[in-house]
Amino acid sequence: MIELVRTNDPIVISFIEALMRDAGLAFFVADQNMSIMEGSLGVLPRRVLVAEDDVDEARRILIDAGFAAEMRDG
Template sequence: MIELLRTNDPVVISYIEALMRDAGLSFFVADQNMSIMEGSLGVLPRRVLVAEDDVEQARRILTDAGFADEMRDG
C-alpha cells in the first residue's frame, strides 16, 4: 500500500474514507488506534494508504476534492 496523506483531522479522514469507498478503491487508514497511546490528544497523525493499483485514481480524486497540497509524494 502507498501512503497518500497524513492528517490529525478526523473530519478530513472521514471525508477521504467516503471518497475512496464511493470510488470503490482499496484503502486503509493506519494509526487510528494510536489515540489510546497518546491519550486522545490528536497529536499523532493518521495515514491514508491506498492499494498500489489504485494510486493514480486516488490521487486524482483527492486532487479534485482539494487535497493536492496535503498529499504525500511518492
C-alpha cells in the first residue's frame, strides 16, 4: 500500500475515508490506535494508505476535493 496522507486531524481522515469508500477504493488508516500509546493527545499522525493499483485515482480524488496540500509526495 502507498501512503497518501499523514495528518493529526481526525476530520480530514474521516473525510478522506468517506471519499475513498464512495469511490470503491481499497484503503487503510494506519496508526489509528496509537492514541493508547500517546495518551489520547492526538500527537501522533494517522496515515491513509491506498492500494498501489488505486493510487492515481485516489490522488485525483483528493486533488478534486481540495486536499492536494495534505498529500504526501511520491
